[in-house]
Amino acid sequence: MSDTHSNTVAYVRKTMLTEQAPPSSQVGAVRWVRENLFSGPLNTILTLLGVLCVYYLGVHLGPWFANSIWNAGSLSECREILQGASGACWGVIKDRWHQLLFGFYPQDAYWRPTIAFFLMIVAMAPILFDAVPRKVLWFSAVFPFLAFWLLWGGTIWLPLLALAGFVIGYFAFTALQKVSALAAVIGAMVAPVLWWLFFAGPLDEVLSNALPIGIKHIQSDEFGGFMISIIIGVTGIALSLPIGILLALGRQSDMPLVKWICVGFIEFIRGVPLITLLFTASLLLNYFLPPGTNFDIVLRVIIMVTLFAAAYMAEVVRGGFAALPRGQYEAADALGLDYWKAQRLILLPQALKISIPGIVNTFIGLFKDTTLVVFIGILDPIGLSNAIRADSNWNGIVWELYGFIALCFFIFCFGMSRYSQYLEGKLKTDHR
CATH class of the missing domain: 1.10.3720.10 (MetI-like)
Structure with a gap:
């Protein structure tokens, strides 16, 4: 009995293990993305379609906003400044904001x-x-x-x-x-x-x-x-x-x-x-x-x-x-x-x-x-x-x-x- 007891005591841990960091897949942005965007086949497909839609809108609307014209007194003046490029003519808001309000x-x-x-x-x-x-x-x-x-x-x-x-x-x-x-x-x-x-x-x-x-x-x-x-x-x-x-x-x-x-x-x-x-x-x-x-x-x-x-x-x-x-x-x-x-x-x-x-x-x-x-x-x-x-x-x-x-x-x-x-x-x- 004493030998068995002594052998068992040798396997009893006397000190606590130091705290380990959780796996990277279980914390932070990685976990959120995995659980909310790629949690299954359907969510993965919808996420990819959403990314494509955002990319499409960014490609087409980005230049339109980037080339915005604020200082123009007419639509023809905006077009002359843009010279055929795509851009928003916000000059109408600057010119008529008081009337809209x-x-x-x-x-x-x-x-x-x-x-x-x-x-x-x-x-x-x-x-x-x-x-x-x-x-x-x-x-x-x-x-x-x-x-x-x-x-x-x-x-x-x-x-x-x-x-x-x-x-x-x-x-x-x-x-x-x-x-x-x-x-x-x-x-x-x-x-x-x-x-x-x-x-x-x-x-x-x-x-x-x-x-x-x-x-x-x-x-x-x-x-x-x-x-x-x-x-x-x-x-x-x-x-x-x-x-x-x-x-x-x-x-x-x-x-x-x-x-x-x-x-x-x-x-x-x-x-x-x-x-x-x-x-x-x-x-x-x-x-x-x-x-x-x-x-x-x-x-x-x-x-x-x-x-x-x-x-x-x-x-x-x-x-x-x-x-x-x-x-x-x-x-x-x-x-x-x-x-x-x-x-x-x-x-x-x-x-x-x-x-x-x-x-x-x-x-x-x-x-x-x-x-x-x-x-x-x-x-x-x-x-x-x-x-x-x-x-x-x-x-x-x-x-x-x-x-x-x-x-x-x-x-x-x-x-x-x-x-x-x-x-x-x-x-x-x-x-x-």
Whole structure:
């Protein structure tokens, strides 16, 4: 036994082996390439085809970008400089960038939409990010009226009276809340409308004549370019979400009249193309207004685009409600919460969290659909590109204009997409 024990002890390692480097095929770029690009026959074939496509694009687009011409006043001048070589004529962007961004807005007033754009970023910051102080939300509430005044101009009284309508709606909601929640909501909606229809206009005329404080008024037919796309897109996005939430709640309501109205509105809007609604806003809406009423075309388009997006938003939010477990509704009832508190504290936050991808998808689609306004005579970037190409100096140029427009739209849409992913990660509560 002792001999066997002594022989066994001789094979027991008394010291640890030093740490060895892993094989080169199991770490770093080599491992990533092997696992992601050449993990099997199909992936290998697809990788080689992808490399061929990249090579083909590089061979043909590389010289086109490398020979870019920026200092040229016409397409013929670009061709003279290139002398038959392939190259991009970006001189059209340098020559007409202000028109693509601002349309026919007066050049001496470019500071107004520029300031409005940067103020929009400030107003959006507390809504999008928690790190921004909550006090900035007061500016976010005032910004739409300030932006309207900066862009359209005129006296300061019209936006102030429009803002007063919301203040009146808040007081009506507070006063009627003691009666019932439904009466408070109806009062908060009816009171501002009555104020705007019957009192705001006459008061604006009186105050404008007495104290004409303001800046130069600019007509809507001078708007255009990316400025009009941002105005319509951002306004539609900001208004369609709350309206869509109300429509989703109304579609699930136990009150038949409310439910039928919401269902009828949603199904009608979703069954009609947006271009039809835009033609309605452009040509037919004035027939339903009092004689002599001059309703701004841009505001008409904003209303139609908002209603169109709100109908789709309602279905996205309704899908979020449908995905909630029944136990969440029962938990709200068990806590003794009324309808509005249950929606605000328990149900709606969870439904919106589930609906984030669909909501952002609707927002991106809405922003891209702003290009349809060209069919009713509003010169968005696409409409302006056609006008620029009609100029004899730039007749025949295509890729540079559409490439620049596509890049600008991509920046906005990609930014919205990345923010939605950031928000999903921030609100993620599971630990998988």
